[in-house]
Amino acid sequence: MSESQIIEVISEVRAHAANGVSAEAEFGTPEEYASSFPKSKRRTRGVRVVTAAVLIAIAYGVTVLALMVLFNFDIRAVTGPVTLWPALLIIVLGVLGGFLIDYLRPPPRANRA
Incomplete structure (x- = not known):
């Protein structure tokens, strides 16, 4: 709630x-x-950041694959010998950022009259 x-x-x-x-x-x-109250999941800002990071990493992987298949472009010319380092870095930074956003978020204030 x-x-x-x-x-x-x-x-x-x-x-x-x-x-x-x-x-x-x-x-x-x-x-x-x-x-007696309905159970609903609330997504925190940190979870949203992690979700966005994972989706961006997946989009990166799909883009790399599409570039290789459609245009015969090798992404290793840009990223170096490891093709998926940028995706891994995006996921790690997303998880770390999401954790820190939730952990460092100040507690909500109650409206007291």
Whole structure:
């Protein structure tokens, strides 16, 4: 769930508790209440960076193959003896960048009134 949805649910539970109604009596145990919400995956910025890096690396591989087949161009003249180093470098930098983006991201602020 998104942060705003979580805040909304917590506010609703607190409002019921403030009216003298037991939250557990109204909503059930915390585990039961949590399982009543739909499960959805959230993609972080880091996952998006890794996905983009992998797609770019695949596009590089397809381009290299197409250049070799269609135009008889050998990419090793540009990249050196190892044809897939650029693709490997893109993937490694994407994974590292994605990890750092998620790891160094500051925690979200809650809108507290």
